[in-house]
Amino acid sequence: MVVFKVQLKQKIFQILKEQAKKSGIDPEAIREEDLSIENPPKPELGDLAIPLFPFAKVFRMPPHALSSLVGESLQQGASLPEGVDRFNIVGPYLNIFLNRPMVTELLFQQAVKEGDRFGSSDLFRSKRIMVEFSSPNTNKPLHLGHLRNDALGESVARILRFSGATVRTVDLINDRGIHICKSMLAYKELGQGRTPEDEGLKSDHFVGKYYVLYNELAKRDPEAEDRARAMLVKWEQGDPEVRLLWEKMNQWAIEGIKRTYERTGIHFDQFNFESEVYLKGKEEVLKGLEKGIFYREADGSIWVNLEDIGLDRKVLLRSDGTSLYVTQDIGTAISRYKDWPFDTMIYVVASEQNYHFKVLFTILERLGYEWAKNLYHLSYGMVNLPEGKMKSREGTVVDADDLLDELTEMAKEEIRTKEREEEVGNIDETAEKIALGALHYYLLQPSPSKDIVFNPKESLSFTGNTGPYIQYTGARICSMLRKLNGVTQVKDRNGKATYLNTTEEWELVKLLSDFPVVVELSASSYNPSLLANYLYEVSKTFSRYYHEHPILYAEDPDVAASRVQLSRCVLQVLKNGMYLLNIPFLEVM
């Protein structure tokens, strides 16, 4: 369908230019970007709509007259452009009706031929894109906020790869700093050498427990903070005992976090540790100072002045010469580029850091790094609770593993009440996949930039506009295809586009043909939500159709075979799209 769209657009553009010449108007006044092809609000109006408002002024004639004029030229010599059946003029709109069998046949061919690659493109061919996301701290396990971050990062990476890019996903693990020392201190003073195994806890939860214990400790012992700070100093000095404890606890934390990644289908090509890079920015700052990009205050601290572009002054090196958060980010970016030169670098980080990234990117540009203009902050909104922000101190943080366990349990319960244990087979595995489907769809469906409210009671539904609904649609198609073997008169027949004559089928064909366009749009805007909403639309449209028309048992076996073929296309689009959103595909549920 894309082919037809492109051809049609060219044709209309050409017609407009010719008409302009005839009317003595400068053809240059006809701009291609004013020409758009849209979907009409109602299918009866047409398959494609071309609004001609923007050109009415240039031609100095009413829009409806212009659309008639263009329509006549389109029909010239009684032959319409390929794929176009007829057109209809509704006021200022030129509405196009496509040749249904032609579009349908094209979809059949593409979906079968390309299979798991259907929807892919070379939009980002030969582009190297680095995607940084997750970035956990090693003092506590992952929470719901990380899950949104991970879902976005993983999905964007998959979509970009599918669109031809060479993608490298990176996890920058924040494994040093005062907050790490806090859990270390609590463990040292209260842990009595126990291990996660001793307490039967997942290792990152074990570490997290001591972070909570620290906060309790600090409440009754005001000097705890001093001891934690002293520990950080010792850590920086390389004190062997502190380093040993640090390594032990970090290992626990990271091992546990990696298990959660595995569970949720998150993959990283590279892990960076802040402990290894946090000093790197320092020399860059000193270089910048020499070049006169930064300046030194009387107390020895080094600053950058960004007031000329509406930002503030920012400290880059403390008066004692130690580095800050921005400093390490400067260093990390530079060493990453050296290590793996990229065309684009995407930081998936919550919107609370918008300011930070503005500052970071500006500094890198001023330091003279050409690639700095290719850095992109993929900012996303916070995940809040109905009561407000999640706060670890108040214990309102929604733990990632607990949430998944809870969802899995709900899915199991659902399978049991529907009495589908036998058909499903491995209930544990299926329930877990349903849980992941629900979670990832829930997190990816809203626009990234928006804050979302997570209501534990209502948000975790499996019906309606949810991940499991999409999974269910796929599972039903699979189930139907399994039964196809029993229907001998249909089984060996090839589907043909000409047997599909219902409006519902045509709606499906148009929608499915749009899949590559939706993927491209999601890729170029780094926005998986477009894809998520699209998959829901596909599921919805198919469910309606499936309810309305028999497929396997259609009276005419040729019609049945063609409907099966269409269902296979739906399945392929769902499968490919679900992969891109990291929603597990299920043959049975």
Next chain:
RNA sequence: GCGCCCAUAGCUCAACUGGAUAGAGCAACUGCCUUCUAAGCAGUAGGUCGGGGGUUCGAGUCCCUCUGGGCGUACCA
């Protein structure tokens, strides 16, 4: 104070990036399992797109302003 973001049905979110009568789900009510999985389908009800002004042939979408909310503005990360 200043900067950035957000405001659409009771609730949670869409709206093809400025196009035709603003759509879904949840919750409520009503139907549909002797036919391919009822995690489904169909229907009823629910809206001055936060208020006001402007730009435009056309504004939920762009600009200004006010109101309400979030985030930031650390020699924290």
